[in-house]
Amino acid sequence: MLVLLPPSETKAPGGDGPPLDLDSLSFPELTPVRRKLADALVELASDVPSALRVLGLSPRQEDELARNATLWSAPALPALERYTGVLYDALGFGAFTRSQRGKAERRLAVASALFGIVRGADRIPAYRLSGGTSLPALGTLRGLWRPALEPILENADPLIVDLRSGAYAALARIPAAVTVRVVTATGRTVSHHNKAYKGRLAAVLATTAREPSTVEGLISAAERGGIRLSRTGDLELELVTPS
Template sequence: MLVLLPPSETKRDGGDGPPLDLAALSHDADLGPVRTDLCDELVALAGDRPAARAALGVSQRQDAEIDRNAALRTNPTLPALDRYTGVLYDALDAGSFTRATRDRARSRLAVCSALFGLLGADDPIPPYRLSAGSKLPGSGTLAARWRPALDPLLARIADGELVVDLRSGGYAALGTVPGAVTVNVLARRPDGSRSVVSHHNKSHKGGLARLLATSRAEPADAGAVARLARRAGHLVERDGNHLDLVIPA
């Protein structure tokens, strides 16, 4: 089983790993050329502050994000699972994993990044700023650039194991996973009706990711994922390969 996570815009500073080595990242043979081009473009773009702000969707007060990109190839690295922060990653709480659960999570978790494509949980990366909706000058959308490389890679992965896709829409557009189990978070109102949860869905998806990453169970299909979540106390509704996590409004 592979649990596919979105990244986060917020990232932890620092690190104790060596500078970025793109060839050392997972799936280099498939994704290396796109990674190299995007890294080169981000570093060059950092030299033009107004253009970088426009492309990245940041303000002058966020110029530290541009500084991160300028130092992309020289800053220290951290494992991807430790680099990303924010609501989903707070709920995942990888820092509390035991050695055994960390090993299990390492083999089950991956991150879909706008800059690096598909990352393994322990792939060493520096802090950076690039979102799925960013538009680099003189190039197509990031989805248009990634899909020729990510689509066939994700199809091969999905052909051999179950994929639980917890990505948000913008990151799901970077590459399609045939037959993946998808998840929404719905709020149940007192009258029984449902509404889509927006921001706080990240927390519930992070909790589900933690459950799937650390469980000794090895779900083989959407039904098994739903049963595992229900045993952990979640209210889950299933429609084929799609699951709704239902929470009180």
């Protein structure tokens, strides 16, 4: 099972390891696109007004550009420690036991505008790049990533649980993936706490003793963890929030 998480705009600062080494990341087939994007971000960061405009940042967020400028030299952190925010708070990776961390690092992956997809233990620097960005001379990220990412994700695992948000789902289509929509007991889509519930689901799937290999197994694993999943299609599930 591979649970594919969305990234977060916010990233933990610093790191405790050597700088970015693209050759050490999972899915090495993506290295050429990763290198092209990293080099483009470093170059863009040298032109502050253009970088702010292209990345959709305000002048008060200029410090984000410093992260991009030092992509090749900044210390790295495992992906599951680098990304922060509501979903990752709910995931609670920092509180996992050693055994749980090992399971999570194998089962969880993060969609990334810069790296395409990284597994939980892949070490990456802090950066700023959103899925809907169009970079000068390179064009849209969707145009760059789809040809490279889709063949890899098609064969990444027999059971893929796709928890990505819209902008990142657009970077690669995964027709055989299981999708999850968060709804209330009356069927209304949940927006405000959507990320938190997906983070809790990811935590349950990452740490369950019996790794599911089917949709029914996925539903059972979630139920054992106190999460109700309702099947609405062959590959479509709804996470029903408590009343």
